[in-house]
Ligand code: SRM
């Protein structure tokens with residue numbers, strides 16, 4: 408970054424925060440429902456966002472009342488793994504301090520919504536008492552590390568989870584601010600305003616220029632959408648890495664995970680009408696022995712720390728550094744930071760999206776049962792008492808839940824004899840099982856958007872169910888019933904439900920209107936493109952119907968909808984849609 412460039416305001420907040428402390432302790436103890444802008448920024452590093460109920464904001468303003476402030480609290484749990492008892496603690500906290508729901512996130516975390524400031528500290532303390540944390544669930548640091556959630560009890564999956572945990576723990580900041588502020592750990596050396604905070608050997612005093620995401624996947628299971636991370640590791644099993652650093656194609660056969668392909672520069676956030684912001688999938692840059700995972704992660708983080716853009720937060724992610732400086736520069740610089748030359752990257756193996764819902768053998772005599780959670784919202788409604796059902800299964804059958812980046816829950820470690828009663832219990836609570844759902848409904852994602860997300864331009868989670876139903880009806884009418892289709896919906900272009908590498912991505916554009924992206928693939932390895940802009944919610948299905956009509960008659964053998972769109976490209980696709988509409 409050029410020295411002349413002005414630093415963004417958040418850089419100043421970080422620099423002056425004395426290791427992420429700022430005035431947090433005082434502000435959290437003070438009366439009043441909200442915090443200052445500085446504290447708002449610092450709280451992210453500790454896993455919480457100040458939000459307000461956007462449904463009531465206008466009315467409250469008209470009535471001269473202040474906003475209904477509340478906090479979102481995000482639990483950072485690598486690989487989405489919880490023990491049964493931990494899950495029960497979180498479930499109870501949802502009632503005690505939250506809005507009665509648990510929200511499975513697209514990175515396999517759990518969020519609470521609706522926590523008021525007075526309860527924030529207690530909420531975070533209780534989460535820690537269950538040996539979980541919210542530290543660095545958000546902020547300009549390494550976030551929740553994702554990995555293949557399927558609880559297959561073999562050596563490669565064990566290694567992946569161990570490695571996700573290793574990165575998660577070892578890439579935490581050195582600052583004890585979190586423990587002092589939320590867990591009442593005594594400040595080590597009465598950190599007064601004048602005292603220097605503890606040094607941060609990895610991050611430095613201003614942490615990273617922006618959020619930093621790491622994911623680990625296997626070629627046969629890309630449930631996490633690994634290429635959307637700043638830093639992606641794709642595990643290769645024995646035989647996968649030759650001495651010269653190239654793969655020999657024997658990627659699947661072996662049991663032992665011996666190497667990782669390293670890919671960098673994934674990230675999806677963009678801003679409408681700003682073409683210099685864009686979604687990007689990670690580019691493979693090298694392959695490393697699995698033992699070098701941590702040192703490689705640290706080296707990539709340091710390059711981003713030292714060269715990432717600290718002037719403009721819209722350009723601060725690693726993807727922009729990579730594109731600005733070029734892959735050659737990045738590889739050379741990374742090699743210097745890593746202290747060794749980089750092996751050339753092997754071709755990326757084909758990545759797949761497996762079905763992990765329903766019953767599966769774990770390989771150790773036990774089973775997991777994947778339960779679909781629409782938009783990740785674990786709640787009880789009048790018709791569907793999903794939260795009660797999951798709580799009962801965990802309590803009665805000893806299941807250990809795994810949260811997936813597809814916003815679902817895998818109930819692991821169930822014995823054979825639990826299979827029938829677990830299904831019966833879910834049905835008795837009105838829960839729709841995976842096999843009752845269309846492939847579309849099984850995989851559709853939606854971000855929270857309104858009313859909690861401060862950045863939402865439109866609805867997302869709250870219109871997921873009617874939108875999926877409308878798609879299902881349209882597909883049935885077009886003779887495409889049961890078509891596997893990856894649909895993802897977000898309330899703004901930040902891309903939290905990963906719409907840009909889906910077959911159809913519906914992205915909030917302005918109130919009541921969406922941009923429509925098409926052309927991604929099932930496994931999340933191809934970016935789509937924008938086909939329509941500013942489509943009213945009610946017009947989404949009518950606008951897309953001609954495309955499906957054209958797809959039915961013109962698709963190549965075995966071609967998915969995303970592949971069909973990608974093959975034709977925007978111009979031909981629009982022309983075809985017009986032709987089909989005119990003929991109808
Ligand atoms: Fe996200 C900001 C929710 C995964 C890209 N995201 C937000 C905030 C915190 C809004 C804010 O800044 O005020 C949202 C809180 C809404 C709420 O009410 O809860 C929010 N993001 C989510 C979650 C809960 C969506 C979900 O449906 O589950 C996901 C939490 C994951 C977790 O446990 O850590 C979530 N966000 C993602 C992903 C997907 C992923 O990581 O696999 C992305 C796209 C990948 C990426 O990072 O590029 C994503 N979120 C963003 C961005 C755009 C970042 C950028 O580089 O431009 C923002 C806005 C920002 O950072 O300024 C954002």
Ligand code: SF4
Nearest residue numbers: 854860863898899903
């Ligand atoms: Fe909010 Fe936008 Fe993310 Fe949806 S995509 S949660 S609206 S920031």
